[in-house]
Amino acid sequence: MITVLYFAWVRDRVGTDAETLALPAGVTTLGALLTHLASLSPRHANALARPELLRAAVNQLFARPETPIAPGDEIAIFPPLTGG
């Protein structure tokens, strides 16, 4: 299982701030996971439609599409950062 967290407008569009799901066979990178998540529902598809607008972290470290993922990971998907 993996935990996926959503923040800011990504959460608003997906409609939940966190979900736990099984990692499908063959999904071994963040990029592949995003493609899988977008297939889960129309809301997911809408939220994740433009990966260039998204940023992500794996286990609380910034990640890129090629970053490997594995069961037990905490993956977060969010817009570019706007603190300060």
Add this chain to the structure above:
Amino acid sequence: MTRLKISVQAADFDLAAEYAAIATQPGIGGIGCFIGQVRAGSDLISLTLEHYPGMTEKALHAIAHQASQRWPLHAITIIHRIGTLTIGQPIVLVLAAAAHRHAALSATQFLIDWLKTDAPFWKQERFSDGGSHWVEARQSDQQARQAWDIPLG
């Protein structure tokens, strides 16, 4: 050894208390200070700041570590507020203390530049007509952060 204080909190911060907490340390000759606050805009009522608990604190520690590698700092204070803040209210405090002004001022700017692009916070604006809007990241913030990657000679 750099004294580090990092806090993500809803409550306001006390600038005088934060200053006093580091100013008495021996060897400090200058303290740089940056305070970010909610800027008035057309019809803006408030900003709501959200963050990624756990990762935010790690990211701020990593940014502070970067600064302490680049300059001889005696102390770094980063306090970032979360929750809903109205116009004029403070959002973020950065203090950097060193023996001399160059390190203190440069580190202060570095810390806020990197915080903007490397700490997981998001701002949502609320307007008087009831609407709301997630603030978009600025390209200029990314450029300001990357400017620090250029070797200084």
